[in-house]
Amino acid sequence: MEAIVDQPRVHYINKEYGVKSWLLTVDHKRIALLYLASVTLFFFLGGAFAVALRLELMTPQGDLMQAETYNRMFTMHGVVMVFFFLIPGIPAVLGNFLVPLMIGARDLAFPRLNLLSWYIYNVGAIFTLYAIISGGVDTGWTFYTPYSTTYSSSNVLLTGIGIFITGFSSILTGLNFIVTIHTMRAPGMTWFRLPLFIWSHYATSLIMILGTPVVAITVLLLALERIARVGIFDPALGGDPILFQHLFWFYSHPAVYIMVLPAMGVVSELIANFARKNIFGYKFVAFASMAIAVFGFLVWGHHMFTSSQSVYAGMIFSFLSFAVAIPSAVKVFNWTATLYKSSISYSTPLLYALGFIGLFTIGGMTGLFLAAAGLDIHVHDTYFVVAHFHYVMVGGTLMAYMGGLHYWWPKITGRMYPEGWAKFSALIIFVGFNLTFFPQFILGYQGMPRRYYAYPPEFQVLNVMSTAGASILGFGVLFPMVYFVWSMRYGKVPADNPWGAFGLEWQTSSPPPTENFKQTPVVTWEAYEFSPRDKMEILGLRGVEETKV
Amino acid sequence: MEDTHSVKGLAHHFDDMEQQREAGTLGMWAFLITEIMFFGGLFMAYILYRSKYPEAFSSASGHLNWRLGAANTVVLIVSSLTMALAVYYSQTGNKRLLITMLVLTMILGATFLVVKGFEYHTKWVDHLIPGFGFEWHLAGDPQKVQMFYFIYFAMTGIHALHMVVGLGIMAVILRMAMKDRFTQTYHSPVEISGLYWHFVDIVWIFLFPLLYLLGAHEGH
Amino acid sequence: MSEHIVSKKIYFLIFSALMVLTVLTVFVATLDLGRFNAIVALSIAVLKAMLVVLYFMHVRYSSKLTWAFVGAGFFWLAILFALTLSDYFSRPWLGQ
Numbered sequence: 001m002e003a004i005v006d007q008p009r010v011h012y013i014n015k016e017y018g019v020k021s022w023l024l025t026v027d028h029k030r031i032a033l034l035y036l037a038s039v040t041l042f043f044f045l046g047g048a049f050a051v052a053l054r055l056e057l058m059t060p061q062g063d064l065m066q067a068e069t070y071n072r073m074f075t076m077h078g079v080v081m082v083f084f085f086l087i088p089g090i091p092a093v094l095g096n097f098l099v100p101l102m103i104g105a106r107d108l109a110f111p112r113l114n115l116l117s118w119y120i121y122n123v124g125a126i127f128t129l130y131a132i133i134s135g136g137v138d139t140g141w142t143f144y145t146p147y148s149t150t151y152s153s154s155n156v157l158l159t160g161i162g163i164f165i166t167g168f169s170s171i172l173t174g175l176n177f178i179v180t181i182h183t184m185r186a187p188g189m190t191w192f193r194l195p196l197f198i199w200s201h202y203a204t205s206l207i208m209i210l211g212t213p214v215v216a217i218t219v220l221l222l223a224l225e226r227i228a229r230v231g232i233f234d235p236a237l238g239g240d241p242i243l244f245q246h247l248f249w250f251y252s253h254p255a256v257y258i259m260v261l262p263a264m265g266v267v268s269e270l271i272a273n274f275a276r277k278n279i280f281g282y283k284f285v286a287f288a289s290m291a292i293a294v295f296g297f298l299v300w301g302h303h304m305f306t307s308s309q310s311v312y313a314g315m316i317f318s319f320l321s322f323a324v325a326i327p328s329a330v331k332v333f334n335w336t337a338t339l340y341k342s343s344i345s346y347s348t349p350l351l352y353a354l355g356f357i358g359l360f361t362i363g364g365m366t367g368l369f370l371a372a373a374g375l376d377i378h379v380h381d382t383y384f385v386v387a388h389f390h391y392v393m394v395g396g397t398l399m400a401y402m403g404g405l406h407y408w409w410p411k412i413t414g415r416m417y418p419e420g421w422a423k424f425s426a427l428i429i430f431v432g433f434n435l436t437f438f439p440q441f442i443l444g445y446q447g448m449p450r451r452y453y454a455y456p457p458e459f460q461v462l463n464v465m466s467t468a469g470a471s472i473l474g475f476g477v478l479f480p481m482v483y484f485v486w487s488m489r490y491g492k493v494p495a496d497n498p499w500g501a502f503g504l505e506w507q508t509s510s511p512p513p514t515e516n517f518k519q520t521p522v523v524t525w526e527a528y529e530f531s532p533r534d535k536m537e538i539l540g541l542r543g544v545e546e547t548k549v
Numbered sequence: 550m551e552d553t554h555s556v557k558g559l560a561h562h563f564d565d566m567e568q569q570r571e572a573g574t575l576g577m578w579a580f581l582i583t584e585i586m587f588f589g590g591l592f593m594a595y596i597l598y599r600s601k602y603p604e605a606f607s608s609a610s611g612h613l614n615w616r617l618g619a620a621n622t623v624v625l626i627v628s629s630l631t632m633a634l635a636v637y638y639s640q641t642g643n644k645r646l647l648i649t650m651l652v653l654t655m656i657l658g659a660t661f662l663v664v665k666g667f668e669y670h671t672k673w674v675d676h677l678i679p680g681f682g683f684e685w686h687l688a689g690d691p692q693k694v695q696m697f698y699f700i701y702f703a704m705t706g707i708h709a710l711h712m713v714v715g716l717g718i719m720a721v722i723l724r725m726a727m728k729d730r731f732t733q734t735y736h737s738p739v740e741i742s743g744l745y746w747h748f749v750d751i752v753w754i755f756l757f758p759l760l761y762l763l764g765a766h767e768g769h
Numbered sequence: 770m771s772e773h774i775v776s777k778k779i780y781f782l783i784f785s786a787l788m789v790l791t792v793l794t795v796f797v798a799t800l801d802l803g804r805f806n807a808i809v810a811l812s813i814a815v816l817k818a819m820l821v822v823l824y825f826m827h828v829r830y831s832s833k834l835t836w837a838f839v840g841a842g843f844f845w846l847a848i849l850f851a852l853t854l855s856d857y858f859s860r861p862w863l864g865q
């Protein structure tokens with residue numbers, strides 16, 4: 001309408017230039033990109049530690065490093081990956097970008113709080129980085145007491161402060177999402193018209209605001225005990241290490257769902273779009289997210305089966321852990337049912353989604369092995385556990401994160417990634433991942449304990465396989481890094497809605513304008529309503545076409 | 550959309566004042582939930598060690614000055630009343646009394662902190678700071694008594710920190726009130742900060758009996 | 770839509786109740802009731818907290834959503850206490 005054809009369209013990226021316009025932005029889309037930068041940095045840092053670990057484990061004896069260094073390496077790998085990549089990853093990047101767009105809002109409810117959360121993340125990150133540079137930590141990412149409070153001479157205090165601070169960025173993000181989803185939905189966007197991505201982010205946010213404060217106070221008590229040498233957790237001083245484990249896992253088991261629920265949300269979007277139909281049993285999948293958030297808080301005791309827990313408590317926690325598998329299974333079945341007899345197009349994002357379903361299922365099923373107290377005592381603290389949670393966190397969260405990045409890349413940047421390269425690296429990642437972690441199931445079952453720099457020679461073959469897989473996986477994640485950056489300049493410019501997708505986020509231009517929508521959208525259709533007739537009708541109603549020049 | 554910008558106190562991304570108020574209130578409640586869980590971890594530690602070491606805890610608690618604790622309880626309850634009245638006067642649009650109530654609330658909050666500081670000072674003089682030359686010659690295992698004091702300082706210290714933050718918030722609200730920023734239709738900042746203030750009061754309502762009155766019946 | 774204005778009378782009434790309960794909790798603490806000391810003290814504290822939440826914080830006049838949020842906060846606190854203690858209580862060997 002205001003057809004000045006030659007002028008490039010103004011969107012959130014080219015609206016303002018300069019460092020200041022980014023560092024002081026309150027636009028959720030720009031903050032998402034700030035988070036993307038920070039989180040990517042930490043992903044590669046955590047990856048570098050993983051490389052060091054796998055290199056050392058190529059041979060049975062300690063030739064690259066000795067125990068002290070190795071302990072620091074796996075601790076920092078865990079700390080960096082868990083607190084600075086996996087937990088903020090999908091919510092703070094994709095969630096930040098998409099939650100307002102998907103519900104038809106102009107921004108999150110508290111834009112300045114959103115920016116603050118990014119700064120808090122970085123302050124925590126700086127403390128942790130400083131701890132790493134000045135010698136590192138060697139307690140394991142779980143900071144078990146009394147080693148962490150009394151005996152470790154590494155930088156526990158600094159790392160603890162870093163994690164304490166970063167926790168608040170997570171809390172603020174969750175708080176922002178909850179309030180936004182409650183109060184800022186566009187007219188007609190009822191709860192059961194919400195994309196499943198929003199449901200899963202709502203559930204995630206609940207965990208963030210209910211769980212994170214507990215780990216914050218726990219880390220604080222740990223730090224105080226370390227400073228004052230008064231027993232809270234150290235039994236020699238009258239304290240109780242079991243209390244630490246309870247408080248720590250009260251958060252850290254649900255934290256697994258902070259990592260995996262948003263991933264499930266991404267997968268729901270991808271499956272619905274590439275199967276071109278509504279998710280089978282939409283309401284069940286939506287409620288499954290909420291059920292996971294609630295039941296996820298009842299199972300933490302399964303981390304303490306070998307802490308002289310009574311059989312009665314063990315049975316209860318074991319039973320509850322089995323129960324929490326039900327909603328996850330509901331999701332997997334419903335995704336599969338959605339794909340059944342649908343017109344699937346195998347683009348890169350869908351490949352990642354399929355990878356997620358397969359790998360997460362393996363991760364989840366082996367989780368059931370571990371939830372059975374009898375078997376857990378056999379494989380407790382072995383590579384079986386390591387393989388299990390990497391199938392959930394890398395096979396689950398990382399796959400979905402990559403799938404989501406590809407899927408929404410044209411929305412975020414207004415450029416298309418190169419499909420051929422993307423498919424190729426998706427394949428490499430899948431192969432590399434399985435080669436890395438599947439042997440670890442066997443190693444664990446055969447009794448190789450985790451967290452040791454050396455091992456008996458009979459474990460070498462499988463360890464070499466794992467290291468080989470890790471190098472393939474490493475290359476696999478480097479490719480996207482390169483072609484994403486490349487595509488920002490040279491990538492094809494796609495249409496506003498290259499996937500023909502149906503979410504509200506696609507009903508505005510790509511990249512979106514700062515205020516997201518030219519006019520507040522009015523939702524008159526159900527979630528994932530792909531019937532073409534209705535779609536034309538609705539598109540007409542929405543008046544999207546006329547805003548395009 | 551353009552005309553909404555002219556509404557006093559309405560941020561650009563909200564449709565109307567009602568939506569903004571709802572978001573603010575809900576945001577504060579969500580924040581208070583995190584606060585409940587934050588203090589919850591401390592209460593968990595308290596429950597555990599109190600049931601493990603009842604004698605030491607009771608004897609250590611008996612040494613706290615319950616009169617000062619009770620006085621502070623009264624101070625905080627009165628401040629909650631003045632806070633509630635501040636909200637009332639902001640709703641009825643009475644600027645003068647709103648400011649009076651805010652000032653009173655702040656004075657009471659400061660009083661609480663002064664009393665608390667006085668108590669802390671006594672503990673310092675009596676060598677009752679855990680980890681810093683802690684000494685105990687009365688009944689109960691000194692190590693366990695020290696744990697009580699550790700929890701005491703952690704809980705009341707974090708609570709006092711919340712009071713300080715609360716005073717900061719009140720100062721901002723007071724400034725806004727004096728600058729005529731509130732009207733009968735726009736005063737949700739007063740209400741929302743009120744929620745915070747009352748919450749901090751509630752924490753103390755639990756801390757007082759749990760910390761100060763444990764050993765009261767054992768007589769001194 | 771429009772907010773509920775709680776009358777000054779109710780505020781003063783709640784205030785008086787809080788004061789009475791404070792005196793009561795101090796008084797009860799001076800009696801030796803064994804384990805009931807803790808129970809009574811906690812009951813009084815819960816009652817006081819409820820009065821503050823319901824009236825000073827207006828929850829009584831608020832939306833269902835606010836009720837749900839407040840409820841969720843205390844429910845999760847209960848989860849933390851209950852499951853942790855259930856583990857401890859079933860470890861008799863950890864006692865004295």
Ligand SMILES: [Cu+2]
Nearest residue numbers: 253300302303
């Ligand atoms: Cu777990």
